Amino acid sequence: MPRENDSRPYRPSPRLDRRAVYKAGCEESLEFRATVLNFLQAHQLMGAVKWVSEPGSLPMVTLRCHERVLERLRKAPEFEAGQSLTLELQS
Template sequence: MWIETIVMPREESATYRPASQRDRAAAHVAGRADSQHFRDSVLTYLKSNELMNAVKWVSEPGSVPMVTLHCTSGVLELLQREPRFEAGRSLSCSVY
């Protein structure tokens, strides 16, 4: 059974500091680069652990470091154990 899983980088707890003002276009480009790098690290993890057969679909990079997968529950469990990632099952919402 395929489940939708969301994977994000695990963040260390740090004190909040507001970002300085910067150009939105530059922030978007930097966000896309971070997203691509994070997606590559998730794919590298999946390939190195021979899990790609248990993954049906992987989202393309966006403007934030986050990956959505359609995978088996076993892949989700392994991603949750990996200290670099925060992973969880997405919630389904039925709209009538």
């Protein structure tokens, strides 16, 4: 890609501390997990959830749940829900 004609000298971006980036990611993940759990509790879906993953460094939650929980999460505008593996859960 051609370089833009710019009279200002090049200044690299300041380097971010990896620990700060990781900590921010963990905090965002914890907040997102709480949002998901609050949604499930508010819609009385926790009884259809068998397992919830622990927070990590990415804002993502893995659930083992009935199909109706997945459908409800897909309809909610604040979540992007997908299915990675079909499991038949027996209650």
